[in-house]
Amino acid sequence: MGSKAKGRTVMEVGADGVAVITIVHPPVNSLSFDVLSSLKENFDQALRRDDVKAIVITGASRKFSGGFDITAFGGIQQGKDLPKPGFISVEVLTDTLEAARKPSVAAIDGLALGGGLEIAMICHARISTPTAQLGLPELQLGILPGFGGTQRLPRLVGLSKALEMILTSKPVKGEEACTLGLVDAVVSSDELLNTARRWALDIVERRRPWVASLYKTDKIEPLGEAREILKFARDQARKRAPNLTHPLVCIDVVEEGIVSGPRAGLLKESQASEELTRSDTAKSLMHIFFAQRGTTKVPGVTDLGLAPRQVKKVAILGGGLMGSGIATALILSNYPVILKEVNEKFLETGIGRVKANLQSRVKKGNMTQEKFEKTISLLKGSLDYESFKDVDMVIEAVIENVSLKQQIFADLERYCPPHCILASNTSTIDLNLIGEKTRSQDRIIGAHFFSPAHVMPLLEIVRTKQTSPQVIVDLLNVARKIRKTPVVVGNCTGFAVNRMFFPYTQAALLLVEHGADVYQIDKAITKFGMPMGPFRLCDLVGFGVAIATGSQFVQNFPERTYRSMLIPLMQEDKRAGETTRKGFYLYNDKRKASPDPELKKYIEKARNISGVTIDPKLVKLSEKDIIEMTFFPVVNEACRVLAEGIAVKAADLDISAAMGMGFPPYRGGIIFWADSLGSKYVYSRLEEWSKLYGDFFKPCAYLAERAAKGTPLSSPLEQAKSRL
Numbered sequence: 001m002g003s004k005a006k007g008r009t010v011m012e013v014g015a016d017g018v019a020v021i022t023i024v025h026p027p028v029n030s031l032s033f034d035v036l037s038s039l040k041e042n043f044d045q046a047l048r049r050d051d052v053k054a055i056v057i058t059g060a061s062r063k064f065s066g067g068f069d070i071t072a073f074g075g076i077q078q079g080k081d082l083p084k085p086g087f088i089s090v091e092v093l094t095d096t097l098e099a100a101r102k103p104s105v106a107a108i109d110g111l112a113l114g115g116g117l118e119i120a121m122i123c124h125a126r127i128s129t130p131t132a133q134l135g136l137p138e139l140q141l142g143i144l145p146g147f148g149g150t151q152r153l154p155r156l157v158g159l160s161k162a163l164e165m166i167l168t169s170k171p172v173k174g175e176e177a178c179t180l181g182l183v184d185a186v187v188s189s190d191e192l193l194n195t196a197r198r199w200a201l202d203i204v205e206r207r208r209p210w211v212a213s214l215y216k217t218d219k220i221e222p223l224g225e226a227r228e229i230l231k232f233a234r235d236q237a238r239k240r241a242p243n244l245t246h247p248l249v250c251i252d253v254v255e256e257g258i259v260s261g262p263r264a265g266l267l268k269e270s271q272a273s274e275e276l277t278r279s280d281t282a283k284s285l286m287h288i289f290f291a292q293r294g295t296t297k298v299p300g301v302t303d304l305g306l307a308p309r310q311v312k313k314v315a316i317l318g319g320g321l322m323g324s325g326i327a328t329a330l331i332l333s334n335y336p337v338i339l340k341e342v343n344e345k346f347l348e349t350g351i352g353r354v355k356a357n358l359q360s361r362v363k364k365g366n367m368t369q370e371k372f373e374k375t376i377s378l379l380k381g382s383l384d385y386e387s388f389k390d391v392d393m394v395i396e397a398v399i400e401n402v403s404l405k406q407q408i409f410a411d412l413e414r415y416c417p418p419h420c421i422l423a424s425n426t427s428t429i430d431l432n433l434i435g436e437k438t439r440s441q442d443r444i445i446g447a448h449f450f451s452p453a454h455v456m457p458l459l460e461i462v463r464t465k466q467t468s469p470q471v472i473v474d475l476l477n478v479a480r481k482i483r484k485t486p487v488v489v490g491n492c493t494g495f496a497v498n499r500m501f502f503p504y505t506q507a508a509l510l511l512v513e514h515g516a517d518v519y520q521i522d523k524a525i526t527k528f529g530m531p532m533g534p535f536r537l538c539d540l541v542g543f544g545v546a547i548a549t550g551s552q553f554v555q556n557f558p559e560r561t562y563r564s565m566l567i568p569l570m571q572e573d574k575r576a577g578e579t580t581r582k583g584f585y586l587y588n589d590k591r592k593a594s595p596d597p598e599l600k601k602y603i604e605k606a607r608n609i610s611g612v613t614i615d616p617k618l619v620k621l622s623e624k625d626i627i628e629m630t631f632f633p634v635v636n637e638a639c640r641v642l643a644e645g646i647a648v649k650a651a652d653l654d655i656s657a658a659m660g661m662g663f664p665p666y667r668g669g670i671i672f673w674a675d676s677l678g679s680k681y682v683y684s685r686l687e688e689w690s691k692l693y694g695d696f697f698k699p700c701a702y703l704a705e706r707a708a709k710g711t712p713l714s715s716p717l718e719q720a721k722s723r724l
């Protein structure tokens with residue numbers, strides 16, 4: 001291997017005549033072009049050598065392979081590094097490895113994902129450990145399995161299961177893989193290599209079958225049944241992701257193999273793979289993949305060599321919706337938790353909520369009763385601070401009241417050990433204010449969960465100027481253990497996510513007061529890919545919360561607030577969202593929303609108070625305009641967040657938008673999406689609207705400067721500053 005090579009394979013030939021080829025490319029043994037060419041070289045060598053009877057392929061460090069090297073897609077997308085279509089999949093993998101005159105067996109531990117599993121399926125048998133994970137998650141990246149997976153998986157496990165595995169991107173574990181026919185035997189890690197070696201020799205001696213997966217037919221359903229399965233899969237794919245075409249392309253490729261034979265399928269797969277790799281969807285989803293992994297790299301924090309301290313016990317203050325959700329998330333990851341409330345009744349309700357959260361898993365079949373008992377036993381209730389003596393972390397989740405929080409933090413300083421992390425789940429309040437009455441500023445940190453906290457994947461970690469890097473590293477580690485994606489942000493009103501959310505609702509209110517239709521806005525935004533439109537969302541969170549958080553922004557950013565009385569007017573009339581069965585929509589017993597003609601009355605009243613007149617242009621807005629007028633103010637605010645250094649990098653905001661706001665990941669996140677349209681375009685439209693509709697739309701300096709220079713919004717801040 002040259003010093004610059006990205007990974008390799010190594011081959012060792014044993015006295016038994018088995019050549020063991022090991023993929024070596026830490027950390028996940030991904031298949032770079034270097035690994036693939038080294039694999040071909042080793043394989044050719046093994047075929048040439050007279051002392052080699054059979055071949056075993058495995059991965060170093062107990063991981064088979066995490067799939068094709070995703071970093072290599074960048075080069076492919078730019079037209080570089082492009083092997084000719086079908087070269088790897090047909091010439092190398094099918095015509096050299098699978099068609100070889102010596103049998104090969106895959107020895108799978110840890111991961112066999114994407115291209116990794118595809119190489120395993122090319123082998124003539126597969127042995128795995130029980131904990132190995134086998135899957136084809138390519139669709140998550142906007143592409144399809146491109147090394148023959150669309151053809152071989154259906155032939156090994158049947159069409160129905162193969163489509164399920166590919167379309168959901170969910171891997172299966174060793175035991176299930178064995179039941180399905182994807183692997184031939186399951187053994188422990190220690191026995192893996194020896195079993196695979198023996199199996200390979202058994203194939204040579206015809207004691208075991210020599211199977212080329214590509215030509216297996218016994219698992220494939222008859223054509224009529226297959227067509228039904230394909231139709232069902234298409235319907236499901238359209239329903240699940242109406243904006244995405246790559247799942248449908250993938251189904252077409254699978255169908256080609258069923259209808260015209262596996263070689264025709266392989267060729268169609270190669271063509272489709274090349275096209276999809278260059279699609280905007282693939283670029284966006286691959287950006288999200290790396291952005292998600294990049295959130296834990298925080299300059300000046302995670303590069304100091306600090307090891308996270310062990311958090312053995314956590315206390316939570318407040319058993320409301322947030323507190324109970326956080327407690328659920330923690331006990332689900334085996335953290336012992338103390339839940340503190342102010343009286344017996346509240347405590348009982350809080351514990352009841354945690355139980356209900358777990359029970360819903362039991363009902364859905366995702367948790368056994370035994371696991372339920374074990375998990376809930378980790379939760380203890382408390383009415384005082386006595387049991388806080390040995391906690392390593394406290395998360396305060398009481399109502400958003402500054403003086404109450406100040407009192408709590410002063411108490412915590414007295415009762416908790418001096419190393420204890422003091423976290424607040426506040427969604428808007430300045431942390432400096434919360435810790436004002438303590439001398440523990442270095443261990444005060446924001447742990448902003450999103451509701452429902454045991455379900456939503458994002459954790460916004462808020463640091464003040466005094467928060468110590470050690471405490472941030474500790475909380476990042478807790479986030480990893482409870483399987484949340486953390487984003488570390490600076491301290492300000494609303495932090496990153498709520499600051500970006502704020503103009504989203506405001507823009508929608510402005511449009512409606514100027515004549516746009518509530519339901520048309522929600523429809524356009526949902527079609528764009530948000531889980532729901534801004535008005536349906538207001539109904540869901542409730543007008544009380546919407547007004548309370550809104551007022552924080554009105555106070556802090558008055559120059560760019562659009563003041564609308566629409567929500568307060570409706571609330572006065574006891575329309576406060578879904579809980580009152582009336583908000584922007586009417587709700588029936590099954591919580592199904594329908595439009596309400598009465599809404600007009602409130603809109604007119606609000607319009608009169610604001611003193612605005614209907615603008616005919618806004619009455620007939622196109623979907624594109626609705627989307628841009630709603631999201632460009634969000635982009636503008638995201639730019640401010642970046643310029644102020646609240647977010648470390650643009651990609652963190654892409655993740656915050658995708659995981660905290662529901663911004664469609666296949667658009668790459670808020671800044672990535674804006675950059676795909678161009679900073680000049682975003683700026684010019686905001687500038688135009690600010691002249692017509694006021695400062696709410698006024699582009700910020702960061703955006704103006706990027707537009708003037710024609711640079712992307714995502715380029716690092718230093719570059720922006722140097723241009724100031």
Ligand SMILES: C[C@H](O)CC(=O)SCCNC(=O)CCNC(=O)[C@H](O)C(C)(C)COP(=O)(O)OP(=O)(O)OC[C@H]1O[C@@H](n2cnc3c(N)ncnc32)[C@H](O)[C@@H]1OP(=O)(O)O
Binds near residue numbers: 027067118149293
């Ligand atoms: C032709 C083929 O059909 C096309 C393909 O094979 S496309 C690739 C298909 N494979 C995948 O989608 C798997 C992607 N990877 C994953 O899901 C997860 O990384 C994993 C389950 C393998 C490991 O998860 P985990 O242990 O939590 O580690 P994770 O932090 O995600 O990854 C560790 C590092 O490996 C990198 N990595 C993981 N998979 C990679 C891959 N396939 N290519 C390149 N880098 C990869 C990550 O970026 C990360 O890098 P960093 O440390 O610099 O941030």
